Amino acid sequence: MITRRLFTALAASSVLAVAACSAGADATSQQTEYDAAGFRERMAKESTVILDVRTPEEFAAGHIPGAINLDVQSPTLTDDVASLNRAVPYAVYCRSGNRSQVALDIMTERGLEAFHLAGGIGAWQSAGYDIVS
Known part of the structure; x- marks a missing residue:
C-alpha cells in the first residue's frame, strides 16, 4: 500500500519532470x-x-x-x-x-x-x- 508521503513525493516529482521537459523543449526548440x-x-x-x-x-x-x-x-x-x-x-x-x-x-x-x-x-x-x- 502506498503511503500518503510516498504518493505526494511521486506526484511532486512527476510535476517537476514534466515542467523541466517543457522548459527544455521551449528553450532549445527553434x-x-x-x-x-x-x-x-x-x-x-x-x-x-x-x-x-x-x-x-x-x-x-x-x-x-x-x-x-x-x-x-x-x-x-x-x-x-x-x-x-x-x-x-x-x-x-x-x-x-x-x-x-x-x-x-x-x-x-x-x-x-x-x-x-x-x-x-x-x-x-x-x-x-x-x-x-
Missing part, C-alpha cells in the same frame, strides 16, 4: 518554417545564406535576390551540404515548400542552422516580393 514576411525578416539578418534548392533551370527562371542554387535532387547533395559553413544560418526555399523541407531535414541532421519558406517561391511572390533571373 522555428524552422516561416511565412513570406517572417522568412524575409529572418533572412535579412547578417551572415544568413539564402539557398534555392530547386533545379538549375527553375533557378534561372527566377529566384530570390542573393540566393545560391543548391539542387536538392542533385546526386552530389550530401557532399554539397557537407561543404556548407556551419557558422552561418541558411534560409532555404523551393517552389512549394516540399523540397526545402527535405533539404532542411538533411541540413539540420548535419548540425546546420536552417529554416525554410512555407509555400516556397510562390508564397514569396504572392506576398509581393521581388524575384530576379
